[in-house]
Amino acid sequence: MIKNELPRVAIQGIRASFHEEAAFKFFGEKIITIECNSFKQTFEALQRQEADYIVMAIENSIAGSILPNYSLLMNYSFPVVGEVYVPIQLHLMALPGVKFENIKTVTSHPIAIRQCVDFFDEYPDLKIVESSDTAACAKRIRDEQLTDTVAIANSLAAQLYGLEIIERRIESNKKNYTRFLILTTHENAKKKPGNKASLCFQVSNEVGSLAKVLNIFAQENVNMSKIQSMPVLGKRNEYNFYVDIEWTETKYYDAAIRQILKYTHNFNILGEYERWEEETAVLLPKAQRPRKYITMKRIE
Structure with a gap:
């Protein structure tokens, strides 16, 4: 992204969708929305440099995880640089x-x-x-x-x-929310201290293999906030484990990562970022975030 230009944010869906609402909540509304027909198209837009960021739903508190999107994380290898939670009012x-x-x-x-x-x-x-x-x-x-x-x-x-x-408010659960991930290119990602990471790894198909990894998180004061398993395509009894972890001090995270590398293979850090809080600073200064639509572009 060229400095001082508005960030181009790819979303699945069109203007006024929940994905655009999530983009506004994270970046502020002074953005260029790139409308895409599918989640895969958002990644392709970023790959073709037609977008600077992706906002992608990953789980809902009622409907659960959006499993195909985990595969996109691995297939395209763009880093996760943030997250945002949006209350879903239907x-x-x-x-x-x-x-x-x-x-x-x-x-x-x-x-x-x-x-x-x-x-x-x-x-x-x-x-x-x-x-x-x-x-x-x-x-x-x-x-x-x-x-x-x-x-x-x-x-x-x-x-x-x-x-x-x-x-109004016809959703069954009034505490319903969706979690969205923010992704960008490796070149655009800014290395800064975080307190949350998304990981993906495999373990051997033996008794206690996964337990060893989970115990390391506990021993090193690292909180595991989510775990999701997905079968490895074409391989029987092999799974990718997607794990979100949080920590209070970086030294705990570093120590945990060093140890779990001994017990995992195909280990990937999908992203290190700041855990979402309502007061979490977004990527743009507040002064650059007026409440209005700017423009948008559609990817067919």
């Missing part, structure tokens, strides 16, 4: 004037739909249609002037596409 929205009794179809991303199952249990006659993006569903209702269809999306989408929220 609303039912329609064209202005549409009444609930006229609704026949509900459309949204499948994960958003799963997060609203309690609401839909009360209305079994509604037809549910899955789509690739929550904001895109809202935009389609506006563009096609659909009077019998509602979308599940965030308030940003309702505001941007001129829709009316007819049911």
